[in-house]
Amino acid sequence: MNREQMIEAVKAEMPERRWIHVEGVMKTSIILAERFGEDPVKAELAAILHDVAKFWQITRMEQMIREHNLDLTLLDYDKELWHAEVGAWVAEHDYGVTDKDVLDAIRCHTSGRIGMTKLDKVVCLADYMEPSRDFPGVDRIRELSAESLERALIAGFDSTISFLIAKGKRIFPLTVDARNDLLLQIAD
Numbered sequence: 001m002n003r004e005q006m007i008e009a010v011k012a013e014m015p016e017r018r019w020i021h022v023e024g025v026m027k028t029s030i031i032l033a034e035r036f037g038e039d040p041v042k043a044e045l046a047a048i049l050h051d052v053a054k055f056w057q058i059t060r061m062e063q064m065i066r067e068h069n070l071d072l073t074l075l076d077y078d079k080e081l082w083h084a085e086v087g088a089w090v091a092e093h094d095y096g097v098t099d100k101d102v103l104d105a106i107r108c109h110t111s112g113r114i115g116m117t118k119l120d121k122v123v124c125l126a127d128y129m130e131p132s133r134d135f136p137g138v139d140r141i142r143e144l145s146a147e148s149l150e151r152a153l154i155a156g157f158d159s160t161i162s163f164l165i166a167k168g169k170r171i172f173p174l175t176v177d178a179r180n181d182l183l184l185q186i187a188d
């Protein structure tokens, strides 16, 4: 499957407004990859596919997580987290992506993880700050992204964690771990 075919297939999985978001993540991932010395082709590929499962039925995602032995602990946390893990599986098995770095970046684009690679950070941050995103604090994240992937991403996780606390929701522990790990990285 070439890039154009992949784009058409992903587009068909989602409403128009979500595709606008994906295009924003593609463009922003390329910019961040070039700014911080990551491969823009890998970054764009992960961006194209990162939300491929976002509009799948909850039951279909749950079934995939169980059937393919994906991270079962996800099922105890917010359903919004599931599309990332399922998306990585779909990228590999339905779209033929073999690059493990790209699959990892898709898999951790929502939760983050300990030891995030530069590619993980680029895609996760692009997801937070692409041009059509509008939430309190997004401009601060964009400002920080001029200098530091890590500082910008910490601000992103801070906003998600604050949002989850305000809503009285549980926090997936990996997100807290990812934020702690990024704080350690900038302390060096």
Ligand code: DGI
Pocket: 021, 051, 054, 077, 078, 080, 081, 084, 109, 110, 111, 112, 127, 160, 164, 170, 171, 172, 173, 175
């Ligand atoms: O898929 P997108 O909307 O582009 O963005 P995303 O993949 O970052 O999903 C973010 C959603 O996930 C956001 O509404 C918050 C929700 N969420 C629920 N629990 C958690 C969580 N996000 C993180 N990082 N950690 C959680 O524990």
Ligand code: FE
Pocket: 050, 051, 054, 083, 084, 109, 110
């Ligand atoms: Fe997502």
Ligand code: FE
Pocket: 021, 025, 050, 051, 127
């Ligand atoms: Fe997204």
